[in-house]
Amino acid sequence: MENPHTYSPFDFIIFGATGDLTTRKLLPALYYRYLDGQLPSNTRIIGTARSPLTDEDFRKRAQDGLNQFVQEEDHSPEKIEDFIKLIYYISLDGADPNGKWADIEKLLNSDKANTVRIFYFATAPRLYGDICDNLSNKKLLTKTTRVVLEKPIGTSLATAEEINSRVGKHLPENHIFRIDHYLGKETVQNILALRFANPVFERLWSSDSIDYVEITAAETVGVGKRGGYYDGAGALRDMVQNHLLQVLCMVAMDPPISLNADDLRNEKLKVLRSLKPMTDEMIKTDTVRGQYTANTVNGEQMVSYLEELKKDKSNTETFVAIKAQINTSRWTGVPFYLRTGKRLAEKTSEIIIQFKKSAWSLFPTAPQPNRLHIRIQPDEGVSLSMQVKDPSKSHTSLRSTFIDIAFSPAFHIRYPDSYEGLLMDAVKGDPLLFIRRDEVDAAWKWIEPILDGWARDVIPLSQYKSGSWGPQASQQLLAKDGHIWHEDMP
Ligand SMILES: NC(=O)C1=CN([C@@H]2O[C@H](COP(=O)(O)OP(=O)(O)OC[C@H]3O[C@@H](n4cnc5c(N)ncnc54)[C@H](OP(=O)(O)O)[C@@H]3O)[C@@H](O)[C@H]2O)C=CC1
Numbered sequence: 001m002e003n004p005h006t007y008s009p010f011d012f013i014i015f016g017a018t019g020d021l022t023t024r025k026l027l028p029a030l031y032y033r034y035l036d037g038q039l040p041s042n043t044r045i046i047g048t049a050r051s052p053l054t055d056e057d058f059r060k061r062a063q064d065g066l067n068q069f070v071q072e073e074d075h076s077p078e079k080i081e082d083f084i085k086l087i088y089y090i091s092l093d094g095a096d097p098n099g100k101w102a103d104i105e106k107l108l109n110s111d112k113a114n115t116v117r118i119f120y121f122a123t124a125p126r127l128y129g130d131i132c133d134n135l136s137n138k139k140l141l142t143k144t145t146r147v148v149l150e151k152p153i154g155t156s157l158a159t160a161e162e163i164n165s166r167v168g169k170h171l172p173e174n175h176i177f178r179i180d181h182y183l184g185k186e187t188v189q190n191i192l193a194l195r196f197a198n199p200v201f202e203r204l205w206s207s208d209s210i211d212y213v214e215i216t217a218a219e220t221v222g223v224g225k226r227g228g229y230y231d232g233a234g235a236l237r238d239m240v241q242n243h244l245l246q247v248l249c250m251v252a253m254d255p256p257i258s259l260n261a262d263d264l265r266n267e268k269l270k271v272l273r274s275l276k277p278m279t280d281e282m283i284k285t286d287t288v289r290g291q292y293t294a295n296t297v298n299g300e301q302m303v304s305y306l307e308e309l310k311k312d313k314s315n316t317e318t319f320v321a322i323k324a325q326i327n328t329s330r331w332t333g334v335p336f337y338l339r340t341g342k343r344l345a346e347k348t349s350e351i352i353i354q355f356k357k358s359a360w361s362l363f364p365t366a367p368q369p370n371r372l373h374i375r376i377q378p379d380e381g382v383s384l385s386m387q388v389k390d391p392s393k394s395h396t397s398l399r400s401t402f403i404d405i406a407f408s409p410a411f412h413i414r415y416p417d418s419y420e421g422l423l424m425d426a427v428k429g430d431p432l433l434f435i436r437r438d439e440v441d442a443a444w445k446w447i448e449p450i451l452d453g454w455a456r457d458v459i460p461l462s463q464y465k466s467g468s469w470g471p472q473a474s475q476q477l478l479a480k481d482g483h484i485w486h487e488d489m490p
């Protein structure tokens with residue numbers, strides 16, 4: 001990944017270093033940045049968690065993780081050996097003021113005061129406030145310190161406000177980096193280029209030409225080992241409050257006046273504030289929640305959510321579909337259908353822009369309306385469905401086809417994982433792709449009535465078979481408007 005910025009050695013301190021996120025995402029992302037020469041020698045990656053491990057134990061875990069989560073063609077035993085020499089471990093309960101802070105103080109204070117210091121909070125968000133209080137009391141928050149907060153920030157508006165206030169007591173907003181890894185995805189960032197560098201699209205980008213928008217983030221995996229966290233969260237908090245709403249903002253926002261972080265975030269905020277608030281009546285007609293059940297998929301036995309959780313009962317949704325409406329002159333009348341779930345038929349994240357039918361047709365059979373398919377992952381790219389004259393038939397016959405750009409083969413590049421760029425943006429201090437506090441609040445304000453309605457069972461929790469596209473009610477949600485989810489797009 002090209003990155004003209006020159007980095008000075010920095011300290012990257014991870015709270016939650018023995019967890020899933022660090023192993024699967026953070027260390028592999030830092031390894032790739034190391035391979036690209038962005039981690040100068042003397043950079044230190046300091047893992048902390050309560051587990052009693054030595055530097056050597058943690059390096060061994062890191063090495064095992066890299067062997068598992070870095071693509072095979074990028075495995076270089078020598079490079080991995082060199083990379084893990086940058087890694088240290090300190091056993092510490094970040095929430096305990098009487099924990100072993102002396103070790104971390106010694107390691108960090110031996111350093112120059114102006115070294116960039118990133119504290120990455122890869123732990124449960126309820127710990128963020130305590131960790132920040134302790135960092136502040138131990139005088140570890142320097143002028144060049146930035147904290148990175150993982151999502152979801154809180155479980156409600158009130159808890160998010162509390163976390164943000166406690167963290168904000170010690171650090172100014174421009175030192176707080178709330179990460180949403182969907183904004184780190186190249187194809188999500190590419191929405192800016194697609195819309196604002198191609199006037200052909202931007203001129204059509206409104207209810208005048210667009211019929212509806214689909215945003216899907218589908219996973220084939222279940223909750224796996226994250227059941228403890230997930231059962232208290234559910235898909236609405238885990239995916240919709242953050243990732244899906246951020247993608248919706250990128251699709252729906254007006255052009256920012258510049259690519260300055262606050263100008264972009266102001267526009268996203270306007271979209272979040274324009275979302276039509278959900279009443280109980282709308283929750284009944286415009287939302288669907290589901291939970292996966294057992295099934296055999298391609299000969300493989302998939303257990304139900306409850307079996308995976310080892311529980312008899314849970315009201316937690318592993319699937320959500322919502323019809324969102326944006327009250328602006330650009331978007332009134334255009335439904336934005338959001339859908340996410342675990343154990344679905346495919347692993348895919350995508351946006352589909354369905355253009356309107358033309359009112360008039362020259363041809364005997366009305367042409368299919370155009371459709372723009374933005375593939376966030378996998379096979380990152382964009383395709384546009386088109387009508388052409390069917391070459392095998394008469395001049396009045398049309399055939400549907402598409403023009404397609406597959407980014408990776410087109411640009412001969414490896415598509416970096418979303419964390420890679422974001423971690424280095426935090427090191428650089430560039431907040432463009434991070435979430436501002438008011439965005440978090442606005443997203444929770446829209447989500448909360450849905451959470452509240454579901455808690456009162458305003459709609460039932462539907463079941464869906466593992467390996468399907470979710471409950472029937474999800475198809476009906478669109479069918480009521482005469483629309484369909486496009487699951488067969490190129
Ligand atoms: N996993 C993922 O794919 C994603 C996770 N996230 C977010 O990242 C965060 C971490 O998630 P994940 O890695 O899955 O969670 P895990 O449960 O796998 O890991 C939690 C980590 O926190 C540590 N920990 C717990 N309590 C303390 C404490 N008091 N002081 C210091 N460390 C502590 C644990 O280690 P120990 O027990 O040794 O202390 C462990 O290292 C969460 O906020 C989650 O929402 C966001 C996006 C994706």
Ligand SMILES: O=C1O[C@H](COP(=O)(O)O)[C@@H](O)[C@H](O)[C@H]1O
Pocket residue numbers: 217219238239349
């Ligand atoms: O934040 C999260 O995202 C992942 C899905 O991310 P993706 O990049 O693979 O689409 C999801 O599995 C996890 O539950 C959620 O916390």
